[in-house]
Amino acid sequence: MRSRNSKAGFAAQITVRAKDQHDRLIPLINIVFLLLTFFMLAGTFKVATQFDITPPVITTEGNIDQKNMVLQIAASGELAIADTKLSLESAIEKIKIWLAKDEDGELHIKADKNMKAQELLIIMQKLSDAQIQSVRLIAERKRE
Amino acid sequence: MRKTWQPQNEDARKTSSLSLAPLIDVTFILLIFFMLVTQFSRFSPVDLKIGAMQQVFEKKKSEGTKAQKLLEKLVLHNDGHYVFSGKTINSLSNLEITLSSYALTARQAISTQSSQISPLLLVEPQDTVALQQLVDVLSIVKKIKGLEMKLVVKKDKAAQP
Numbered sequence: 001m002r003s004r005n006s007k008a009g010f011a012a013q014i015t016v017r018a019k020d021q022h023d024r025l026i027p028l029i030n031i032v033f034l035l036l037t038f039f040m041l042a043g044t045f046k047v048a049t050q051f052d053i054t055p056p057v058i059t060t061e062g063n064i065d066q067k068n069m070v071l072q073i074a075a076s077g078e079l080a081i082a083d084t085k086l087s088l089e090s091a092i093e094k095i096k097i098w099l100a101k102d103e104d105g106e107l108h109i110k111a112d113k114n115m116k117a118q119e120l121l122i123i124m125q126k127l128s129d130a131q132i133q134s135v136r137l138i139a140e141r142k143r144e
Numbered sequence: 145m146r147k148t149w150q151p152q153n154e155d156a157r158k159t160s161s162l163s164l165a166p167l168i169d170v171t172f173i174l175l176i177f178f179m180l181v182t183q184f185s186r187f188s189p190v191d192l193k194i195g196a197m198q199q200v201f202e203k204k205k206s207e208g209t210k211a212q213k214l215l216e217k218l219v220l221h222n223d224g225h226y227v228f229s230g231k232t233i234n235s236l237s238n239l240e241i242t243l244s245s246y247a248l249t250a251r252q253a254i255s256t257q258s259s260q261i262s263p264l265l266l267v268e269p270q271d272t273v274a275l276q277q278l279v280d281v282l283s284i285v286k287k288i289k290g291l292e293m294k295l296v297v298k299k300d301k302a303a304q305p
Contacts, residue, residue: 022164025164028168032171032172033171035175036175039175039179040178042182044183044184045183046182055187056275056278057276057279058188060286062189063189064187108189109192111275112275113275113276115274116271116275117273117275117278118269118270118271118273118297118298121194121269121296124192124194125194125297128194135192136191137189137190137192139188139190139279140186140187140188141186
């Protein structure tokens with residue numbers, strides 16, 4: 001009789017301990033879910049780029065449509081579209097083909113803030129000569 | 145005969161609850177994934193309008209003498225000074241003041257002439273000027289209403305193959 005009682009008491013102890021452990025995990029799970037929700041809502045996905053580019057900083061507002069083609073220009077002056085390095089001529093060809101498919105599309109240039117401005121202007125001049133007129137530069141927004 | 149699952153006793157039924165460990169594992173994996181792929185930087189577009197110096201001058205010439213008067217050139221130098229309409233400006237804040245007063249004067253001139261011509265500012269960075277310096281100037285010009293801006297390539301650079 002005594003042994004049966006002690007077995008029942010032991011099982012009850014285990015149940016209480018397991019329940020305690022679950023209860024102690026609930027705040028952890030809450031915080032992890034909150035963090036997860038924050039990262040899902042507040043951030044945007046990084047886009048893979050060929051070069052490590054630090055864009056120039058600007059204080060004015062504006063929005064960028066992620067669907068547009070992005071021409072990357074490294075500080076060294078190298079060019080890439082998505083994850084492919086290109087010469088200016090082949091980049092222009094690729095942009096023209098893309099613009100022919102998407103008439104409303106516009107070209108975005110993601111250039112390093114340390115590159116020479118005149119080099120960018122020369123590239124833009126060549127794009128303009130190739131009838132690629134709608135060009136915008138991507139800048140990182142900084143609050144004043 | 146059909147068998148149905150039943151707990152062996154009351155204690156066993158109490159202890160058999162849903163395990164939280166796999167849920168926590170999956171949540172942590174999702175959290176790590178989102179922490180790694182998320183970026184918080186916000187990006188803004190900067191409109192760039194480029195024009196060959198010669199073409200711009202010719203266009204303004206065709207518009208007449210009054211239009212030519214509303215054409216000014218801003219040269220950006222590497223050491224952080226600017227030359228606007230022959231005057232040297234040493235800081236961005238002074239540049240903003242100068243350009244604002246120029247835009248105001250130009251707008252008043254236009255309104256008295258009741259013309260459709262808008263003042264045009266040609267921005268020419270020198271060879272060694274970094275892109276960030278140009279963008280700083282562009283953000284100032286963007287704030288000033290009624291001032292059209294075009295970037296110009298240096299003549300010798302534009303001629304390069």
